[in-house]
Amino acid sequence: MARSPRPQDPQLAGWYDDIDTIRNDARAALANLQPNQLAWRPAPGKWSILEVLDHLIVTAREAGRYQRAAIDEARTAGRTGQGPFRFGPLGGWFIRATGPNPKRPMPGPAVFAPGADLDPARTIAAFETTKDQLQALFAAADGLDLGRIRARSAATALMRFNLATWFASTVGHERRHLQQIAGIRAHAQFPKS
Numbered sequence: 001m002a003r004s005p006r007p008q009d010p011q012l013a014g015w016y017d018d019i020d021t022i023r024n025d026a027r028a029a030l031a032n033l034q035p036n037q038l039a040w041r042p043a044p045g046k047w048s049i050l051e052v053l054d055h056l057i058v059t060a061r062e063a064g065r066y067q068r069a070a071i072d073e074a075r076t077a078g079r080t081g082q083g084p085f086r087f088g089p090l091g092g093w094f095i096r097a098t099g100p101n102p103k104r105p106m107p108g109p110a111v112f113a114p115g116a117d118l119d120p121a122r123t124i125a126a127f128e129t130t131k132d133q134l135q136a137l138f139a140a141a142d143g144l145d146l147g148r149i150r151a152r153s154a155a156t157a158l159m160r161f162n163l164a165t166w167f168a169s170t171v172g173h174e175r176r177h178l179q180q181i182a183g184i185r186a187h188a189q190f191p192k193s
Contacts, residue, residue, distance in 0.1 A: 003132065004139035011083040011146070011164070016138045018171045022178060023131045026053075029181050034193055035120045042187045047114065049184055052177050053127045054114035059173065060130040062111055062154035064137055067166055070151035071137070074144050081145025083164075091165035099172025100179055109155035138167060 007013045030038075030049070038050045047055065087095060097106040141149075146164040153159035161169075184190065 004136040007139050007142035009083055009142050009146075011085055012138045012142055012167070015167050015171050016135050019131050019134050019138075019174075022171070022174045023128070025178055026127065026181075029178065029185065030124060034191075037191050037193070038120050038123075039118075040184070040191050042184055042189070047180070049181050050118040050120060050123050051114035052180055052184075053123050054118055055108065055112055056174060056177055057123070057126050057130050058114065059112045059154075060134055060170070063166065063170070064133060066151045066154055067137060067163060068140070070149050070163060071141050071144065074149040075140075079145050079149055080143050081148065083146065085145075085147035085162070085164035087162070087165045087168065091161050091168075094161060094165060095169045095172055098169045098176065100176045102176070111155050134170065141167070 006016050033049070039048050041048045041051075094106075096102060097104065141163060144163070146167070147162050149163045150160045151163060151166055153161075
């Protein structure tokens with residue numbers, strides 16, 4: 001996938017750059033890990049590093065479908081605007097609940113659950129691809145009024161936020177799970193090789 005152009009809007013450009021940072025941090029976290037390390041779970045019912053990556057892949061794919069549809073509809077309707085875009089109180093709560101170090105973590109809906117029997121090479125490659133897809137989504141939204149364009153959640157049609165909220169929460173959610181990967185690697189029983 002060709003690299004999407006960096007958005008002109010400063011808020012979108014910041015999120016776009018955040019994805020580059022996340023990509024680089026993930027590469028560093030995954031460097032030299034063996035398949036058994038990637039598949040290791042810190043406890044029954046807890047995710048392995050591969051499952052964390054697959055959760056992020058599934059989330060980007062499922063959420064991205066609704067966000068892309070909202071972008072395409074807004075582009076057709078000419079709903080342009082300039083930031084900074086606001087999240088609103090509920091949007092701000094959602095960003096905090098899905099991001100790093102939440103006071104009360106939001107449980108992941110079943111639609112975002114990782115798959116089983118994950119192949120390490122394919123999972124890591126798909127994770128890399130989702131970073132390109134997220135940046136393409138941000139680029140496609142450049143020039144639109146992200147504060148007024150709403151998209152539904154992939155988990156339920158009852159949850160709708162503006163695109164600014166979705167994009168900010170996506171970046172925070174990615175960071176949250178990179179912290180989770182760091183925690184798995186730091187676990188006392190994490191395999192040495």
